[in-house]
Amino acid sequence: MRHLRSFAPAAFVSVLALASLSAVTSESHAQSGAPAAAAATPSVDQAVGKVQSFYEKTTSFKAGFNQEYFVKAYNQRKNSRGKVTFAKPGKMEWVYDEPKDNKVVSDGATLRIYEAANKQMFEMPVDKNQQQYAVALSFLTGQGKLTDHFTFEVAGGDKMAFPGGYVLVGTPKVPQPAYTKVFFYVDAASSQVRRVMVLDGQGNRNRFDFENPRINEPVTEGQFKFTPPAGTTVVKP
Template sequence: MKTWQAIRAVCLAAALLVIPAAASAAPSDVAPLVNKLQSTYAAMTSFRAAFTQELTHQESATTETRHGTLLFRKPLLVRWETDKPNPELLLVTDKDIWNWLPDEELAYRYSLELARDSLPIIMVVTGQSPLNRDFEVERMVPEASDGNLVHLLLYPKEPTAQLTEAQVWIDPATSLIRRAQVMDFYGNTNLIRFDSLTPDAALQDSDFTFTPPAGTEVEDHTDGSHPSMTPLMH
Protein backbone atom coordinates (compact mmCIF):
# COMPACT_ATOMS: atom_id res chain seq x y z
CA MET A 1 0.00 0.00 0.00
CA LYS A 2 1.52 3.30 -1.09
CA THR A 3 -1.29 5.76 -0.47
CA TRP A 4 0.60 7.75 2.13
CA GLN A 5 3.47 8.17 -0.31
CA ALA A 6 0.90 9.88 -2.48
CA ILE A 7 -0.21 12.25 0.23
CA ARG A 8 3.42 12.97 1.08
CA ALA A 9 3.87 14.22 -2.43
CA VAL A 10 0.63 16.09 -2.06
CA CYS A 11 1.86 17.67 1.10
CA LEU A 12 4.88 18.89 -0.80
CA ALA A 13 2.80 21.02 -3.11
CA ALA A 14 0.51 22.20 -0.29
CA ALA A 15 3.25 23.80 1.67
CA LEU A 16 3.55 26.78 -0.61
CA LEU A 17 -0.05 27.86 0.04
CA VAL A 18 -0.11 28.86 3.68
CA ILE A 19 3.41 29.56 4.87
CA PRO A 20 4.73 33.07 4.16
CA ALA A 21 7.78 33.49 1.98
CA ALA A 22 11.06 33.00 3.77
CA ALA A 23 13.72 35.61 4.24
CA SER A 24 16.61 33.42 3.13
CA ALA A 25 17.41 33.88 -0.54
CA ALA A 26 17.29 31.33 -3.32
CA PRO A 27 20.10 31.33 -5.91
CA SER A 28 19.90 34.43 -8.08
CA ASP A 29 19.00 32.50 -11.24
CA VAL A 30 15.88 30.98 -9.66
CA ALA A 31 14.93 33.57 -7.03
CA PRO A 32 12.42 35.48 -9.21
CA LEU A 33 10.71 32.24 -10.24
CA VAL A 34 10.56 30.93 -6.66
CA ASN A 35 9.21 34.24 -5.36
CA LYS A 36 6.52 34.31 -8.04
CA LEU A 37 5.61 30.70 -7.31
CA GLN A 38 5.18 31.39 -3.61
CA SER A 39 3.12 34.53 -4.17
CA THR A 40 0.86 32.64 -6.60
CA TYR A 41 0.17 29.87 -4.10
CA ALA A 42 -0.14 32.29 -1.18
CA ALA A 43 -3.02 34.00 -2.99
CA MET A 44 -4.70 30.71 -3.83
CA THR A 45 -7.34 29.34 -1.45
CA SER A 46 -8.00 25.99 -3.11
CA PHE A 47 -7.44 23.91 -6.21
CA ARG A 48 -8.74 20.91 -8.09
CA ALA A 49 -6.38 18.74 -10.13
CA ALA A 50 -6.43 15.55 -12.15
CA PHE A 51 -3.24 13.60 -11.51
CA THR A 52 -1.12 10.74 -12.74
CA GLN A 53 1.07 9.19 -10.06
CA GLU A 54 4.08 6.92 -10.55
CA LEU A 55 5.34 5.10 -7.45
CA THR A 56 8.72 3.47 -8.06
CA HIS A 57 10.19 0.97 -5.60
CA GLN A 58 13.97 1.01 -5.76
CA GLU A 59 14.69 -2.51 -4.49
CA SER A 60 12.25 -4.31 -6.77
CA ALA A 61 12.63 -1.86 -9.67
CA THR A 62 8.85 -1.85 -10.10
CA THR A 63 6.60 1.10 -10.88
CA GLU A 64 2.91 1.42 -10.09
CA THR A 65 0.88 3.99 -12.02
CA ARG A 66 -2.28 5.54 -10.61
CA HIS A 67 -4.80 8.09 -11.87
CA GLY A 68 -7.25 10.21 -9.93
CA THR A 69 -8.31 13.59 -8.59
CA LEU A 70 -6.85 15.84 -5.91
CA LEU A 71 -8.85 18.51 -4.08
CA PHE A 72 -7.09 20.92 -1.74
CA ARG A 73 -8.42 23.74 0.43
CA LYS A 74 -6.58 25.84 2.97
CA PRO A 75 -5.46 25.45 5.60
CA LEU A 76 -4.85 21.72 5.05
CA LEU A 77 -7.91 19.89 3.78
CA VAL A 78 -7.03 17.20 1.25
CA ARG A 79 -9.13 14.81 -0.80
CA TRP A 80 -6.87 12.40 -2.70
CA GLU A 81 -9.06 10.05 -4.73
CA THR A 82 -7.58 7.33 -6.93
CA ASP A 83 -9.81 6.00 -9.72
CA LYS A 84 -7.47 3.60 -11.53
CA PRO A 85 -6.23 0.92 -11.31
CA ASN A 86 -8.09 0.45 -8.00
CA PRO A 87 -10.45 2.91 -6.30
CA GLU A 88 -9.15 4.40 -3.08
CA LEU A 89 -9.81 7.53 -1.03
CA LEU A 90 -7.47 9.37 1.28
CA LEU A 91 -9.14 12.23 3.12
CA VAL A 92 -7.45 14.71 5.46
CA THR A 93 -10.17 16.61 7.33
CA ASP A 94 -9.87 19.20 10.09
CA LYS A 95 -10.35 16.43 12.68
CA ASP A 96 -8.91 13.17 11.36
CA ILE A 97 -7.64 11.17 8.38
CA TRP A 98 -9.60 8.52 6.50
CA ASN A 99 -8.24 5.90 4.11
CA TRP A 100 -11.09 4.03 2.38
CA LEU A 101 -10.64 0.93 0.21
CA PRO A 102 -14.04 0.32 -1.45
CA ASP A 103 -13.11 -2.99 -3.08
CA GLU A 104 -12.11 -4.37 0.32
CA GLU A 105 -15.04 -2.75 2.16
CA LEU A 106 -12.46 -1.45 4.61
CA ALA A 107 -11.73 2.01 6.04
CA TYR A 108 -8.90 3.15 8.31
CA ARG A 109 -9.22 6.18 10.56
CA TYR A 110 -6.18 8.01 11.94
CA SER A 111 -5.41 11.09 14.00
CA LEU A 112 -4.07 14.23 12.34
CA GLU A 113 -0.70 13.53 13.94
CA LEU A 114 -0.07 11.09 11.12
CA ALA A 115 -0.38 13.93 8.60
CA ARG A 116 1.96 16.12 10.61
CA ASP A 117 4.61 13.40 10.47
CA SER A 118 4.65 13.75 6.69
CA LEU A 119 3.80 17.44 6.51
CA PRO A 120 6.91 18.53 4.56
CA ILE A 121 5.94 16.23 1.70
CA ILE A 122 2.31 17.31 1.60
CA MET A 123 3.50 20.88 1.54
CA VAL A 124 5.51 20.42 -1.64
CA VAL A 125 2.82 18.81 -3.76
CA THR A 126 0.18 21.35 -2.79
CA GLY A 127 2.54 24.28 -3.08
CA GLN A 128 2.74 25.36 0.55
CA SER A 129 6.41 24.83 1.35
CA PRO A 130 8.54 27.98 1.03
CA LEU A 131 11.23 26.56 -1.21
CA ASN A 132 13.78 29.22 -0.33
CA ARG A 133 13.38 28.50 3.39
CA ASP A 134 13.06 24.74 3.56
CA PHE A 135 15.33 23.68 0.69
CA GLU A 136 18.57 24.30 -1.10
CA VAL A 137 17.36 25.01 -4.63
CA GLU A 138 19.15 24.22 -7.89
CA ARG A 139 17.94 24.86 -11.42
CA MET A 140 18.39 21.79 -13.60
CA VAL A 141 19.49 21.75 -17.23
CA PRO A 142 16.30 21.44 -19.33
CA GLU A 143 15.54 18.05 -20.86
CA ALA A 144 13.36 17.36 -23.89
CA SER A 145 10.69 15.81 -21.65
CA ASP A 146 10.46 19.04 -19.64
CA GLY A 147 8.93 20.99 -22.53
CA ASN A 148 8.66 24.60 -21.41
CA LEU A 149 8.65 23.70 -17.71
CA VAL A 150 11.37 24.94 -15.37
CA HIS A 151 12.93 22.02 -13.49
CA LEU A 152 14.16 22.61 -9.92
CA LEU A 153 16.07 20.19 -7.70
CA LEU A 154 15.38 20.60 -3.99
CA TYR A 155 17.55 19.39 -1.12
CA PRO A 156 15.73 19.69 2.23
CA LYS A 157 17.66 21.58 4.87
CA GLU A 158 16.29 19.12 7.42
CA PRO A 159 15.99 15.78 5.57
CA THR A 160 13.89 12.96 6.99
CA ALA A 161 13.57 9.27 6.15
CA GLN A 162 10.49 10.15 4.09
CA LEU A 163 12.07 13.08 2.25
CA THR A 164 15.72 13.25 1.21
CA GLU A 165 15.30 14.94 -2.16
CA ALA A 166 12.52 16.57 -4.15
CA GLN A 167 12.03 17.93 -7.63
CA VAL A 168 9.40 20.27 -9.02
CA TRP A 169 8.57 21.30 -12.56
CA ILE A 170 7.01 24.76 -12.80
CA ASP A 171 5.06 26.36 -15.62
CA PRO A 172 6.69 29.82 -15.94
CA ALA A 173 3.56 31.23 -17.63
CA THR A 174 1.28 30.46 -14.68
CA SER A 175 3.76 29.90 -11.81
CA LEU A 176 2.01 26.61 -11.02
CA ILE A 177 3.60 23.29 -10.15
CA ARG A 178 2.87 20.82 -12.95
CA ARG A 179 4.94 17.94 -11.59
CA ALA A 180 6.47 17.07 -8.24
CA GLN A 181 8.65 14.16 -7.21
CA VAL A 182 9.89 13.13 -3.78
CA MET A 183 12.53 10.56 -2.88
CA ASP A 184 12.84 8.79 0.45
CA PHE A 185 15.89 7.44 2.28
CA TYR A 186 15.67 4.11 0.42
CA GLY A 187 15.60 5.68 -3.03
CA ASN A 188 11.89 5.07 -3.61
CA THR A 189 10.29 7.84 -5.65
CA ASN A 190 6.80 9.27 -5.90
CA LEU A 191 6.14 11.32 -9.04
CA ILE A 192 2.94 13.33 -9.40
CA ARG A 193 1.92 14.86 -12.73
CA PHE A 194 -0.96 17.30 -12.71
CA ASP A 195 -2.80 16.62 -15.97
CA SER A 196 -5.08 19.59 -15.23
CA LEU A 197 -5.16 22.10 -12.39
CA THR A 198 -7.88 24.64 -11.55
CA PRO A 199 -6.86 27.29 -8.98
CA ASP A 200 -9.47 28.61 -6.54
CA ALA A 201 -11.89 25.85 -7.46
CA ALA A 202 -15.35 25.99 -5.88
CA LEU A 203 -15.18 23.13 -3.37
CA GLN A 204 -17.88 22.01 -0.95
CA ASP A 205 -17.57 21.18 2.75
CA SER A 206 -18.93 17.75 1.84
CA ASP A 207 -15.83 17.14 -0.28
CA PHE A 208 -13.85 16.89 2.96
CA THR A 209 -16.17 14.74 5.04
CA PHE A 210 -16.53 10.97 5.08
CA THR A 211 -19.16 8.58 6.40
CA PRO A 212 -18.31 4.90 5.94
CA PRO A 213 -20.88 3.19 3.70
CA ALA A 214 -23.02 0.46 5.21
CA GLY A 215 -21.13 -2.81 5.40
CA THR A 216 -17.71 -1.14 5.67
CA GLU A 217 -15.35 -2.45 8.34
CA VAL A 218 -13.71 0.46 10.17
CA GLU A 219 -10.33 0.15 11.90
CA ASP A 220 -9.98 3.13 14.24
CA HIS A 221 -6.40 4.11 15.05
CA THR A 222 -7.01 7.62 16.33
CA ASP A 223 -5.62 6.49 19.69
CA GLY A 224 -2.18 6.24 18.09
CA SER A 225 -2.19 2.50 17.54
CA HIS A 226 -1.24 1.17 14.13
CA PRO A 227 -2.10 -2.02 12.26
CA SER A 228 0.69 -4.39 11.33
CA MET A 229 0.46 -3.16 7.72
CA THR A 230 -0.17 0.56 8.01
CA PRO A 231 -1.84 1.57 4.74
CA LEU A 232 -0.89 5.21 5.06
CA MET A 233 2.80 4.55 5.35
CA HIS A 234 3.53 1.87 2.76
Protein backbone atom coordinates in the same frame (compact mmCIF):
# COMPACT_ATOMS: atom_id res chain seq x y z
CA MET B 1 2.60 1.69 6.65
CA ARG B 2 2.96 -0.70 3.70
CA HIS B 3 -0.59 -0.22 2.49
CA LEU B 4 -0.41 3.54 2.86
CA ARG B 5 2.73 3.72 0.75
CA SER B 6 1.14 1.68 -2.01
CA PHE B 7 -1.16 4.48 -3.14
CA ALA B 8 -1.09 7.51 -0.86
CA PRO B 9 -0.31 10.83 -2.50
CA ALA B 10 3.14 12.06 -2.49
CA ALA B 11 1.95 15.02 -1.03
CA PHE B 12 1.91 12.88 1.93
CA VAL B 13 4.77 11.61 0.57
CA SER B 14 7.05 9.03 1.75
CA VAL B 15 8.85 7.77 -1.24
CA LEU B 16 10.88 8.15 -4.41
CA ALA B 17 14.51 8.14 -4.80
CA LEU B 18 17.38 8.68 -7.05
CA ALA B 19 20.93 8.89 -5.89
CA SER B 20 21.43 12.27 -7.52
CA LEU B 21 20.02 14.86 -9.87
CA SER B 22 21.92 13.33 -12.76
CA ALA B 23 20.09 10.06 -12.24
CA VAL B 24 16.82 11.82 -12.90
CA THR B 25 18.02 13.71 -15.94
CA SER B 26 19.15 10.50 -17.57
CA GLU B 27 15.64 9.02 -17.47
CA SER B 28 12.98 9.47 -20.12
CA HIS B 29 9.92 10.98 -18.42
CA ALA B 30 6.47 10.98 -19.97
CA GLN B 31 5.32 14.48 -20.81
CA SER B 32 1.88 14.23 -19.23
CA GLY B 33 0.79 17.76 -18.37
CA ALA B 34 4.18 19.29 -19.25
CA PRO B 35 4.38 22.53 -21.24
CA ALA B 36 5.76 22.24 -24.76
CA ALA B 37 7.96 25.28 -25.49
CA ALA B 38 11.47 25.95 -24.21
CA ALA B 39 11.77 28.49 -21.39
CA ALA B 40 14.57 30.46 -19.78
CA THR B 41 15.67 29.21 -16.38
CA PRO B 42 15.18 31.75 -13.57
CA SER B 43 17.41 32.09 -10.53
CA VAL B 44 16.58 29.98 -7.49
CA ASP B 45 15.17 32.96 -5.58
CA GLN B 46 13.08 34.06 -8.54
CA ALA B 47 11.75 30.56 -9.15
CA VAL B 48 10.80 29.87 -5.53
CA GLY B 49 9.31 33.33 -5.14
CA LYS B 50 7.06 32.97 -8.18
CA VAL B 51 5.77 29.56 -7.14
CA GLN B 52 5.15 30.66 -3.56
CA SER B 53 3.39 33.84 -4.70
CA PHE B 54 1.12 31.95 -7.08
CA TYR B 55 -0.14 29.53 -4.45
CA GLU B 56 -0.51 32.15 -1.75
CA LYS B 57 -3.12 33.79 -3.99
CA THR B 58 -5.13 30.60 -4.45
CA THR B 59 -7.95 29.40 -2.23
CA SER B 60 -8.47 26.06 -3.96
CA PHE B 61 -6.69 23.82 -6.46
CA LYS B 62 -8.28 21.06 -8.54
CA ALA B 63 -6.70 18.74 -11.09
CA GLY B 64 -6.64 15.27 -12.52
CA PHE B 65 -3.55 13.31 -11.56
CA ASN B 66 -1.50 10.36 -12.71
CA GLN B 67 0.72 8.67 -10.15
CA GLU B 68 3.67 6.36 -10.74
CA TYR B 69 5.26 4.62 -7.76
CA PHE B 70 8.51 2.80 -8.49
CA VAL B 71 9.93 0.24 -6.05
CA LYS B 72 13.61 -0.08 -6.86
CA ALA B 73 14.31 -3.28 -4.91
CA TYR B 74 11.77 -5.21 -6.99
CA ASN B 75 12.00 -3.10 -10.17
CA GLN B 76 8.24 -2.69 -10.05
CA ARG B 77 5.99 0.21 -11.04
CA LYS B 78 2.48 0.85 -9.81
CA ASN B 79 0.34 3.33 -11.73
CA SER B 80 -2.71 5.08 -10.37
CA ARG B 81 -4.94 7.94 -11.47
CA GLY B 82 -7.79 10.06 -10.28
CA LYS B 83 -8.81 13.59 -9.25
CA VAL B 84 -7.51 15.80 -6.47
CA THR B 85 -8.81 18.90 -4.68
CA PHE B 86 -6.88 21.09 -2.25
CA ALA B 87 -8.42 23.94 -0.26
CA LYS B 88 -7.14 26.28 2.39
CA PRO B 89 -6.46 25.77 5.18
CA GLY B 90 -4.96 22.29 4.93
CA LYS B 91 -7.85 20.43 3.29
CA MET B 92 -7.59 17.87 0.52
CA GLU B 93 -9.43 15.09 -1.29
CA TRP B 94 -7.80 12.46 -3.53
CA VAL B 95 -10.37 10.30 -5.35
CA TYR B 96 -8.82 7.36 -7.20
CA ASP B 97 -10.28 6.00 -10.41
CA GLU B 98 -7.53 3.38 -10.36
CA PRO B 99 -7.39 1.64 -7.88
CA LYS B 100 -11.14 2.17 -8.03
CA ASP B 101 -12.78 3.93 -5.08
CA ASN B 102 -9.60 4.46 -3.06
CA LYS B 103 -9.68 7.82 -1.28
CA VAL B 104 -7.38 10.06 0.74
CA VAL B 105 -9.22 12.82 2.59
CA SER B 106 -8.21 15.43 5.14
CA ASP B 107 -10.30 18.15 6.75
CA GLY B 108 -7.15 19.76 8.09
CA ALA B 109 -7.31 17.91 11.38
CA THR B 110 -7.68 14.22 10.50
CA LEU B 111 -6.17 12.28 7.61
CA ARG B 112 -8.19 9.31 6.31
CA ILE B 113 -6.77 6.83 3.78
CA TYR B 114 -9.30 4.33 2.45
CA GLU B 115 -8.44 1.14 0.54
CA ALA B 116 -11.60 -0.06 -1.14
CA ALA B 117 -10.35 -3.53 -2.16
CA ASN B 118 -9.36 -4.38 1.42
CA LYS B 119 -12.22 -2.50 3.10
CA GLN B 120 -9.63 -0.86 5.32
CA MET B 121 -9.16 2.75 6.37
CA PHE B 122 -6.14 4.33 8.08
CA GLU B 123 -7.11 7.29 10.26
CA MET B 124 -4.61 9.58 11.96
CA PRO B 125 -4.22 13.14 13.23
CA VAL B 126 -2.63 15.42 10.66
CA ASP B 127 -0.23 16.95 13.19
CA LYS B 128 1.47 13.59 13.70
CA ASN B 129 2.09 13.17 9.99
CA GLN B 130 3.08 16.62 8.73
CA GLN B 131 6.75 15.79 8.41
CA GLN B 132 6.26 12.35 6.92
CA TYR B 133 3.53 13.07 4.43
CA ALA B 134 2.35 16.64 4.01
CA VAL B 135 5.39 18.85 3.65
CA ALA B 136 5.99 18.14 -0.03
CA LEU B 137 2.58 19.54 -1.01
CA SER B 138 1.67 21.63 2.02
CA PHE B 139 2.12 24.86 0.06
CA LEU B 140 -0.89 23.83 -2.08
CA THR B 141 -3.11 23.85 1.00
CA GLY B 142 -1.92 27.17 2.39
CA GLN B 143 -0.01 25.58 5.24
CA GLY B 144 3.60 25.79 4.18
CA LYS B 145 6.30 28.09 2.90
CA LEU B 146 8.68 26.25 0.63
CA THR B 147 11.84 27.83 2.01
CA ASP B 148 10.88 26.88 5.56
CA HIS B 149 11.41 23.22 4.74
CA PHE B 150 13.79 22.99 1.78
CA THR B 151 17.07 24.24 0.41
CA PHE B 152 16.64 24.60 -3.35
CA GLU B 153 18.55 24.28 -6.57
CA VAL B 154 17.01 25.04 -9.96
CA ALA B 155 17.47 23.04 -13.17
CA GLY B 156 16.44 23.99 -16.68
CA GLY B 157 13.49 22.17 -18.15
CA ASP B 158 15.48 21.16 -21.21
CA LYS B 159 17.83 19.15 -18.99
CA MET B 160 14.96 17.53 -17.10
CA ALA B 161 12.78 16.46 -20.07
CA PHE B 162 10.36 19.26 -19.14
CA PRO B 163 10.41 21.86 -21.96
CA GLY B 164 8.57 25.08 -21.25
CA GLY B 165 9.37 24.93 -17.57
CA TYR B 166 12.02 24.42 -14.95
CA VAL B 167 12.54 22.15 -11.97
CA LEU B 168 13.06 23.15 -8.35
CA VAL B 169 15.07 20.47 -6.55
CA GLY B 170 14.38 20.62 -2.83
CA THR B 171 16.58 19.04 -0.17
CA PRO B 172 14.95 18.96 3.29
CA LYS B 173 16.65 21.25 5.81
CA VAL B 174 15.97 18.68 8.52
CA PRO B 175 16.77 15.10 7.41
CA GLN B 176 13.60 13.07 6.88
CA PRO B 177 13.18 9.28 7.02
CA ALA B 178 10.49 9.46 4.34
CA TYR B 179 12.38 11.27 1.57
CA THR B 180 15.73 12.72 0.56
CA LYS B 181 14.66 15.10 -2.24
CA VAL B 182 11.50 16.55 -3.71
CA PHE B 183 11.37 17.72 -7.34
CA PHE B 184 8.85 20.42 -8.26
CA TYR B 185 8.28 20.68 -12.04
CA VAL B 186 7.06 24.24 -12.71
CA ASP B 187 5.31 25.62 -15.79
CA ALA B 188 7.27 28.80 -16.52
CA ALA B 189 4.28 30.64 -18.04
CA SER B 190 1.98 30.25 -15.04
CA SER B 191 4.33 29.32 -12.14
CA GLN B 192 2.08 26.35 -11.45
CA VAL B 193 3.60 23.10 -10.23
CA ARG B 194 2.62 20.51 -12.85
CA ARG B 195 4.51 17.54 -11.44
CA VAL B 196 5.91 16.53 -8.05
CA MET B 197 8.39 13.70 -7.66
CA VAL B 198 9.60 12.51 -4.28
CA LEU B 199 12.77 10.47 -3.79
CA ASP B 200 13.74 8.29 -0.85
CA GLY B 201 17.02 6.80 0.31
CA GLN B 202 16.20 3.30 -0.98
CA GLY B 203 15.91 4.35 -4.60
CA ASN B 204 12.09 4.44 -4.65
CA ARG B 205 10.27 7.15 -6.59
CA ASN B 206 6.75 8.53 -6.24
CA ARG B 207 5.67 10.85 -9.03
CA PHE B 208 2.48 12.84 -9.54
CA ASP B 209 1.54 14.60 -12.78
CA PHE B 210 -1.28 17.14 -12.48
CA GLU B 211 -3.56 17.54 -15.48
CA ASN B 212 -6.00 20.35 -16.33
CA PRO B 213 -5.27 22.30 -13.10
CA ARG B 214 -7.89 24.84 -12.01
CA ILE B 215 -7.62 27.34 -9.20
CA ASN B 216 -10.13 29.17 -7.00
CA GLU B 217 -13.12 27.04 -8.05
CA PRO B 218 -15.83 26.47 -5.42
CA VAL B 219 -15.45 23.55 -3.03
CA THR B 220 -17.81 22.03 -0.46
CA GLU B 221 -16.92 21.10 3.11
CA GLY B 222 -18.38 17.65 2.51
CA GLN B 223 -15.54 16.86 0.09
CA PHE B 224 -13.07 16.79 2.97
CA LYS B 225 -14.99 14.46 5.24
CA PHE B 226 -15.38 10.76 4.63
CA THR B 227 -17.36 7.98 6.28
CA PRO B 228 -16.29 4.54 4.99
CA PRO B 229 -18.80 1.89 3.95
CA ALA B 230 -20.20 -0.46 6.58
CA GLY B 231 -17.85 -3.31 7.36
CA THR B 232 -14.67 -1.25 6.90
CA THR B 233 -11.83 -1.94 9.34
CA VAL B 234 -10.53 1.34 10.76
CA VAL B 235 -6.85 1.37 11.75
CA LYS B 236 -5.60 4.12 14.07
CA PRO B 237 -2.03 4.73 15.37
